[in-house]
Amino acid sequence: MASAVLLFLTVMLSPVCFGAPTKSLISVECQPAFGVAGQITKISCSFKKNFEGNQDIIITAGTVKRRGETDPVFWFQKDVMKGDHRFKPASKNDPSLLLTDAAVSDGGQYDYTVLTNRGIIEDGTFRISVTAKYSKPTMSSLQKEVEDGGTADFYCNSSGGYPAGTIHWFDSTNTNWTMSATLEVREREDQLLEMSSKLTFTSIDSSWAPFRCVVLNSKFVKEGEETFQPNIKVPGKSDSQSGGGGEFKLETKYVAPIVVIGSLIVGLLLVLLLRGRCKHPARRPSTVPILSDFRDAESGTAEDVTRALTEKNPTKEATEMMR
Ligand SMILES: *[C@@H]1O[C@H](CO)[C@@H](O)[C@H](O)[C@H]1NC(C)=O
Numbered sequence: 001m002a003s004a005v006l007l008f009l010t011v012m013l014s015p016v017c018f019g020a021p022t023k024s025l026i027s028v029e030c031q032p033a034f035g036v037a038g039q040i041t042k043i044s045c046s047f048k049k050n051f052e053g054n055q056d057i058i059i060t061a062g063t064v065k066r067r068g069e070t071d072p073v074f075w076f077q078k079d080v081m082k083g084d085h086r087f088k089p090a091s092k093n094d095p096s097l098l099l100t101d102a103a104v105s106d107g108g109q110y111d112y113t114v115l116t117n118r119g120i121i122e123d124g125t126f127r128i129s130v131t132a133k134y135s136k137p138t139m140s141s142l143q144k145e146v147e148d149g150g151t152a153d154f155y156c157n158s159s160g161g162y163p164a165g166t167i168h169w170f171d172s173t174n175t176n177w178t179m180s181a182t183l184e185v186r187e188r189e190d191q192l193l194e195m196s197s198k199l200t201f202t203s204i205d206s207s208w209a210p211f212r213c214v215v216l217n218s219k220f221v222k223e224g225e226e227t228f229q230p231n232i233k234v235p236g237k238s239d240s241q242s243g244g245g246g247e248f249k250l251e252t253k254y255v256a257p258i259v260v261i262g263s264l265i266v267g268l269l270l271v272l273l274l275r276g277r278c279k280h281p282a283r284r285p286s287t288v289p290i291l292s293d294f295r296d297a298e299s300g301t302a303e304d305v306t307r308a309l310t311e312k313n314p315t316k317e318a319t320e321m322m323r
């Protein structure tokens with residue numbers, strides 16, 4: 001029983017075992033090709049010889065098929081080329097290929113068969129990925145005029161890139177506003193993408209302007225940026241308020257000197273008043289100074305004395321008493 005199974009397995013596996021050494025004698029190996037839209041992309045391939053000897057490999061024909069498709073996109077025999085004219089062999093007896101004017105739609109997996117003087121090589125395979133650069137962004141505002149403290153919606157659009165990237169937002173102080181923005185990515189007819197980021201403010205501050213948007217590709221590498229000065233209307237800024245502000249500034253500028261000079265004057269008046277009081281203690285209603293005043297008026301008449309008395313002690317009673 002066991003021997004029967006062994007015999008069955010040997011019979012089943014034998015074609016594979018015998019076929020393998022001849023197939024692996026030469027193989028073609030290709031690097032993944034990274035192309036840029038509109039440019040020439042080289043698909044680098046080389047032969048791998050698993051045999052001794054220096055015999056050259058001569059390419060006689062080749063076929064490139066998209067994986068999963070039955071018809072080849074490109075094939076050649078000697079110098080005759082058929083199919084997509086953007087493909088061609090890189091050089092004679094070199095399995096590498098060139099693709100001019102690469103497009104995003106060229107991206108994918110390919111199978112490559114080469115016919116040589118050493119036999120047919122069917123194990124060729126390569127991947128093409130095509131990227132495209134995004135255009136310099138254009139910025140705009142949903143509202144023609146934005147009110148300071150009001151709502152605002154700004155756009156930052158960039159197109160012609162691939163694959164999808166992202167857009168970041170910053171204000172004049174470099175504050176990151178990206179969290180307040182929504183990104184929309186649309187595919188164009190040529191498979192390139194259109195990115196539109198909308199930044200929404202519920203209460204905008206005019207001091208945040210101008211705003212800057214940065215376009216990053218799928219690898220988060222900056223591809224472009226733009227700044228935008230929206231038309232923000234500050235209520236009353238152009239007329240009365242700004243003038244009033246100026247006057248207020250003028251006042252505050254002079255407040256300090258006025259206070260200093262004012263207090264100096266008040267201080268000086270106080271000093272003068274106190275000195276005056278020291279010189280004339282007679283102002284107090286006391287008899288002693290009045291006597292000295294009498295002495296002053298000794299040489300004068302009775303009227304002089306009365307005057308001296310009424311002047312120094314000018315109360316109603318005193319005046320009436322003397323009359
Ligand atoms: C940006 O895209 C938005 C949404 O598609 C559109 O409304 C706006 O007008 C575009 N702005 C510019 C400057 O193209």
Ligand SMILES: *[C@@H]1O[C@H](CO)[C@@H](O)[C@H](O)[C@H]1NC(C)=O
Nearest residue numbers: 168169170175176177178179
């Ligand atoms: C800005 O914010 C976004 C979203 O949070 C983040 O991915 C990005 O790294 C930030 N950029 C900078 C320069 O801080």
